[in-house]
Amino acid sequence: MANLKSILLFVAPGFLVSYGCSSSDNAPLLEGKINVSEPTEITFYYDYNGNTFVENVSTDSTGLFVFNPQLAGNEADVALYVGSDSYGAFLEKGKSVKMDIDGKNVTFQGDNTDRSTFYNAYQQGFSPWTFKPTPDHPFSTAEWNANLDAGYEAAQNALKGIKDATVRERYARLADASKKYYTIQILSMDSIDHRAQIDSLVATIDPNADESRLSGLINHWYNRVNLGNNNGTFRLTPYFIKQFAGIDSALTNESNKKYLYATLSSMFFLYQPSDSDITAFVNGIQPQLVKDSLLAAKIKETIAKRNKHINDGEVFPSDPVLISRDGTKTCLSEVIKGKVAYIDFWATWCVPCCKEIPFMEKVYEKFKDNKDIVFVSISQDDNRKAWEKKVDRDNPQWPNFIFDVKTGREFLDAMDINAIPRFIIVGRDGKIISVDAARPSNRNIEKILNEALGK
Structure with a gap:
């Protein structure tokens, strides 16, 4: 691990x-x-x-x-x-x-x-x-x-x-x-x-x-440090429960325990565990949760939020403000209105995101004459200057935006986008076709987009 x-x-x-x-x-x-x-x-x-x-x-x-x-x-x-x-x-x-x-x-x-x-x-x-x-x-x-x-x-x-x-x-x-x-x-x-x-x-x-x-x-x-790692096949829930128990035994500083508990809890949910995994996880770390009421409340909040997860066939929960390279502001709904949209959520500091850009260029070239599809890249950079520098250097031919901080954060939170790169395909009717779509580097991406256009 x-x-x-x-x-x-x-x-x-x-x-x-x-x-x-x-x-x-x-x-x-x-x-x-x-x-x-x-x-x-x-x-x-x-x-x-x-x-x-x-x-x-x-x-x-x-x-x-x-x-x-x-x-x-x-x-x-x-x-x-x-x-x-x-x-x-x-x-x-x-x-x-x-x-x-x-x-x-x-x-x-x-x-x-x-x-x-x-x-x-x-x-x-x-x-x-x-x-x-x-x-x-x-x-x-x-x-x-x-x-x-x-x-x-x-x-x-x-x-x-x-x-x-x-x-x-x-x-x-x-x-x-x-x-x-x-x-x-x-x-x-x-x-x-x-x-x-x-x-x-x-x-x-x-x-x-x-x-x-x-x-x-x-x-x-x-x-x-070795805190009771599993040997052999990794099993998500037992691994994290052992880590909590190991931290509890190895440390005496309760504040330091809470710090590591919070980090590990966040990482556990990044693995998109099943409902049964979550139940087993929460039950397994009860000895630690009883001493950390804030973490227990946060896990409960995360589970409630997870139950409201946006799925295929639904519409976006909000309409974030997007800022173009020249500073013009618009809304996501206006950018994708009436078209199939292939949306890229990324950031300049994200190495896997940047590795997808050359593939995005190739896919865009294949579809650029099709007026029924729009390609959109939206950065979640905190550093607007870094994004501007990257856009100026790469000169992408499809629409590129950076999120307005407030509405962008609300959108990403509601969509539960906590890891990038992330691609989403939206239909002409504004409903999500794929909430976690294939990346441009996927060898089947052309077929996937053509199928979206045929719906």
Whole structure:
């Protein structure tokens, strides 16, 4: 099961807890301004005792925003994601901070500015987007090591401004853990075999340390430890139940357990288990669920959502806004109206997605003179500039769009599209012919599309 476990290196916990903002008579926990000229979405993300909380907030047209949630605890280090840019701030109940963002330059006013300054430097220096290869920007050992050294140095410099010695020591451990996390990742991706060095680094990981969870370092530990793997044929449900039990036995830090439970639960549902598998899974992890009510509620919500899954013969649950390369906005229904549609959901950072593009070009060439079919590619990139660069370079001849963030997320969520590439075929009447259609690389794709045209 090495392939299954290695996914943990590159995915954040899939079971996130949403929370709403609430009004207050006092100043908000965080208010700020981003140097943008149109409403822009910010994703706020923080950990509390192993549970991950996430909320999306839009700025106004001038970039002003307010974030004032009911924190799960008394304080939180909060990550802010704006497209592919990462920022950070420290929030504390009863206190308020103002944040001004202009590209990479960030300033703070108000309470606890020393902690916000550090956490912002930490988030920018160890941004996951810095260490995420794409087809247009592939992995480079020298470049990634240089980025890692620069990020670590920035965090070390910001540490000097932390007033509280205990807090400074905790943040220092976090920065060290993140450096180790990316060091292992870089060694793992290098063409040279570094297994001995990786094993040596993994052996130094304390799986019960909070910084191992907060940095993601615990994922490397999990990928190397044997927690009762099945020998021989892989059986989905028994495997995941054994992983839960193994984590429960191996760790003493309940927060770190919750982090891994959430990630594994998300991965279990990615396998599209049967109803009987789900029942057995939930029953099998009851000893862990009784200690993690938030995860139990999330699994229940996932099962309810699964029961509302969109199937062949149904229509799309919503009509997302699509943005073309020139910035023009339209709706999906207008793009495919009255035609058979072969729709590609992809992203520039998705290597399998990009590998399908040459095949998509060949299929399009065969059908381009048929006015009864339309080919559509829709990107779910957070980084619009990366998408624009890719479209400009490839110059595809069929319609290409990027999702409007809000309506796109709602559509993908309702369609349960949590893995890409994903292709869907829609009929002239707007009803789905195939909710999980063959890829362009499939040797039968021409026949499949002709059959759709004949319906």
